[in-house]
Amino acid sequence: MKARVFVTLKNGVLDPQGKAIGNALHGLGFGQVGAVRQGKVIDIELEERDHAKAQASLKDMCEKLLANTVIEKYEIELKS
Amino acid sequence: MKARVFVTLKNGVLDPQGKAIGNALHGLGFGQVGAVRQGKVIDIELEERDHAKAQASLKDMCEKLLANTVIEKYEIELKS
C-alpha cells in the first residue's frame, strides 16, 4: 500500500517560506498569485493490506514523529 | 482557484531526508514501512477562473521557480 502524508503549518502559524515564494512569484510576473503556503509531503510505502490498520498506524506515525502538532497539522491519503 | 503543487525528488535521486525518516520510523517500531521519500507541497491561491490558463501558469511557475528540474519533478493539482 502507498500512503501520502501532508504536513503543513496550522492556520495562524506564520509561514515565511510560503510568503517568500509568493513574493518571488510576484517578482516573476505572476500577478494572479494570492496566498502561498508551503508544507511537506511524505510518501510512504507500507507492507499492509488492511486499509483501516494502515490508516491507524499512519496516524500514529504522524503523532509520534512526522508532525509536530504544536505548529503543524497533517492529512493522510491512502492509495490502494 | 486553489492549486496544490508537489515538488519531489526524481526517482533515483538520493533523498537523505526520506531515508532518515524511514530509519526513524523503523526505530519506532513501524516495521511495515518500506521506502520513504520526502518532498514539498505548495498551496497556491490563484485569481484565475480559466482552468487551462491556471494550469499553464502553474507549469510555468514550477519550471521557473518552484522546482529545479535537474533533480526534482512536480505535479500540479487544481481544485475547483
Next chain:
Amino acid sequence: MTDITPQTVREHGLSVEEYGRIKQLLNRDPNLVELGVFSVMWSEHCSYKSTRAHLRRLPTKAPWVLQGPGENAGVIDIGDGDVAVFKMESHNHPSFIEPYQGAATGVGGIMRDVFTMGARPVAMMNALRFGAPDHPKTRHLVSGVVSGIGGYGNCMGVPTVGGEVNFHRSYNGNILVNAMCVGLARGDKIFKSAAEGAGNPVVYIGSKTGRDGIHGATMASAEFNEDSEEKRPTVQVGDPFTEKLLLEACLELMATDAIIAIQDMGAAGLTSSSAEMGSKGGSGIELDLDRVPQREENMTAYDMMLSESQERMLAVLKPGREGEAERIFKKWQLDFAVIGRTTDSGRLIVKHKGAVVADMPVHALSEEAPVYNRPFERRTPASGSPPYDRARPVMDSLVRLMASPDIASRRWVWEQYDNTVMADTVQRPGGDAAVVRVHNTDKALAITTDVTPRYCKADPFEGAKQAVAEAWRNLTAVGATPLAVTDNLNFGNPEKPEIMGEIASAVDGIAEACRALDFPVVSGNCSLYNETNGEAILPTPAIGAVGLLKNVNRMATIAFKRENDAILLIGDTKGHLGQSIYLREIEGKEEGAAPPVDLSAERKNGDFVRSLIEAGKVDTVHDLSDGGLIVALAEMALPTRIGAKIALPATGDAIAFLYGEDQARYLVAAADAERILADAKAAGVSAVLLGRTGGDKIAVEGAGEIAIAALARAHEGWFPSYMGGTELSPSN
C-alpha cells in the same frame, strides 16, 4: 554487450587517437564498461592531461612539507608532532546547474579528501566567483551556493571561517565554487592511498551506490553550450548527516592499525578510487560488484563503476581485520562490505553476476593516461597607466567603493556559515586571514584564499604572482609564518592556445612567487573548460594558503584598538592605478598594466611586519589590496568605529596615492611610532608615519573627510539590499 561505435567513443569525451591508444593498451577493443572506466580516468578532471606537464614546474618541497601533491591532500608539519592537512577543490559546473546541491557536495568532497588522510577537518574556506550582479541568474546562484555551503558545513560541525566573493560578467555562465578544507592530525597517523600487497580485503564504506552523477567527471571536463542546461546532466545530492557519520567512523577506524590504504570516492567513484589505489600501490584489484551496497535496482556494472554517489570511501585493510572495521561502521549506521581484494596481477578486474565485465591493466588507467603538450600562446601583458579625472572628490569615491560589489562587506554570506563551532576560531571572517587555534594548545593556523582575476586577465604571470603574494601577505598580517599553498586553477578551454597560454603563464607566476617566498604548493586542483558559447572566464588561479602562529597571544587584527595610535604605512607607494578597483568602479575602465609584484620587497616588508607582531610591538595590521590605502584605512576603522586622521606625503597625486594598488604594503597602528620607524630603518624597509587614530571620521588633510557611520552604511548595505527579497533557499 553494446557495440562501441565512433559515436559512443565521442559521447565518452574520448578522441579518436585516445580510443586507438586504449585499444593498443588492451590489445583488443574495450567493452562498454571498460570504455566508461577509461573515459573517466582519462578525463581532464582525473588525468590533468592538459596541465600535468605544466604543474611539474611548481615548487613542492620544503623541510616542513610531509606530503606534497599526489595524495588526497597536502600535509605540512606544524611542530610538536602535529600536522596540517589541506586542499582546495572546485565544484563549478554542478553548482551552476544546481547551486545548493552543487556547492554542498563540493564541500562534502573536499572534506573527504582531508579526513581520508586521517585528519579531523577544523576549518573550511570558499572562494566564489559569480556573474555580474545585474545578470538575471546571479542572485539565485549566490543564494543557492551560500546556503549549500552552509547547509553542508554547518551540519558537519566544521567552522567555515572565510573565503572570497567576486562578481564579474565573465562568470555569467560559469560560476566558480572553490572550497578548501584544513584538517589537523598527528604526523605519525597519516593515511595514504597506496594499496600495497596482495590478498588484502578491499572494503566499501559509507552510503549506498545509486545512479548519481554518472559522467560527472566527464561533464566537468567539457565546455558548456546553450543547450547543456536542457540536457541537464545528473547532479548529486549531498547527505551531510551521513558524511558526519563517515567522518567519525573513519577516524575511529584510523585509531586502530587495521588500515593499509584508504581513499575517498570522489569524481568517478569506484573507478578512480580503485584504479588510483592499485596504481599507487603497484598492485592489482579485483572487485565483485554484486557485493556493492546498492540503492537502486538493476544497476549495471557500468552504472556502479561510474556512479558518483557521495559519502563513500574505499579502504584496503589488513587481512582478518574486517570484523573489527565492520563493528565500527555498524555502530555509525553505515554500509560496510568487503567488495574485493588486492592482487599481484597489476590488473583491475571487475566481476558482476558471475562474469568478468572488465579487465584492464591498472597502469593503463593512470600512468598511461594521455599527457598533452597543448600548443600555447603567451599573451602580451596589458600595459600603461590609463588617464583619470584628477579633480574628482576623493571621499565621494571612497563611499562608492565601499558599497561596490567587490568591496562591500560579505557579512551577508559569512553569517550563514557557522564560523565558531569547535570553539577554536580566534579570528572570524572579516580580517586578513582566519585564525583557528590548534585545539588545546597556544598555537594556531592562519588560513586565507586569494586571487585577483582582473590582474590575471591583464597579465597572467604577474597576476598569478600577485595571488600568491597576497595570500602570503594576508597570513603575515595576522602574525603567522606562511607555510604552504594549495591552488585551484580555474580557466577556460585549454584546447585554445590563448587559454593554454594563460595557464602556462599563471603556473610560472605561481612557481616564481612560491619559490621566492618559500611557500611550496602541496596540493591543488584544476578546473578547465569554464566557457560558455566560446567566452572564457577571467583566468582565476585561486590560491589557498596556511600559516602558523606559534603563539596565538601574539596576533594582529585589522581593527583599530585605541585612540591616538600612530598609523604607519609600510612599503613603497608609486600610485599604481592600472587594473585597480578605483579605475573600474569610478572611471569605468578595466585597463592598464596589472600592478607589478616585487617579491623581494614582499618578503622584506612582510618579514618586518611579522617581526613587529611577534615582538608584541604591534597588534593592528592590515595589508593593502583592492582599493588601496584609503579602503584599507576605512576597513580598519569600521569594526570599532575608531576614526583616523592622516596627511598625504608631499609628493604625487592624492587619488593615485590613496587608491593605487601597489603591492607589498601594510598599514600598522601602534602607540609608539618612533620605535617602529627606527626598526624599519634598521631593516631597510620603507615606513612613513601617516597620522593617528581617533574621532569618528576618516580625514585626509587636503582631500576631505567622511563620517565612519556613512562608510559603514555603504559597506554593510550593499549585500543585504542586493540579496533582499530573494531569500528562497532551494532546499528543505
Next chain:
Amino acid sequence: MKSAVVVFPASNCDRDAAVALEHLTGEKPHMAWHADTDLPDVDLIVLPGGFAYGDYLRCGAMAAQSRIMRDVKKKADQGVTVLGICNGFQVLTETGLLPGALMRNAQLKFVCKPVGLEVEETQSVFTRKYDKGQKLSFPVAHGDGNYFADDETLDRLEGEGRVVFRYAQGENPNGSARNIAGILSEKRNVLGLMPHPERVCDPMLGGTDGVGLFQSLIEALS
C-alpha cells in the same frame, strides 16, 4: 558537580560543551551515547548543539525519539537539571520537556553571529550568578531558532518567570515570539536556549559571558 553530555550521531557541539564543563568544573563530563539506555547519576545533563540526526524532517524530532532520551525524560521528571543548547533546546521541545516549538528562522537563513541578550530571570540554577537585566553577548548559530508558542503559553511562561533570556531590543536573530531566547520548564530544572554559552567561556574566542551560566550551575549543584 557531575555532568553528562548526550552525544547524538551528528551532535557537533558536544566537544565544545565538554571543554567548557571540564574547564570550569575541573571534572570531565560523562559522554553519553544516544543508543545507551541510561545515564549515570549526574547533577547536570547537557544536550549539546549540532544536528543530532541530520535534523531532517524537523530539528530535534528524531533525537527526541532516541533511546537515551527516555532516560533523560525520566531524570528530568525526577528533578535532575537539564541544559539544552541550540539543537538541545530543539530536542527538549520535541520531547515535550519544554513547551512550544522552534521553527525555521523568519528570514529563512542560517544565522551565525554574536547577539545581545538580557538576563530576565535570576531565580534559577542556571542564572543565579547573573544580575537581573544584565546584558550579555552570546553567539547564535542556527537555522531553526524561531520560538513559537500560543499566546496562552507565552503568557504563562512570562507570568511564571520562566523566560530566562531574551534577545536584546533589535537583536532578535530569528523572529522568536516576544524575543524569547531561553525558557525554563515548569519545575525550573530544565533550560533550553538557542544561543551558545559554551562558545563564550574563553577570552580568546570573543568573550566570557557564558561563564556565569556554568558557575551558576556549579554553585547550585555542587
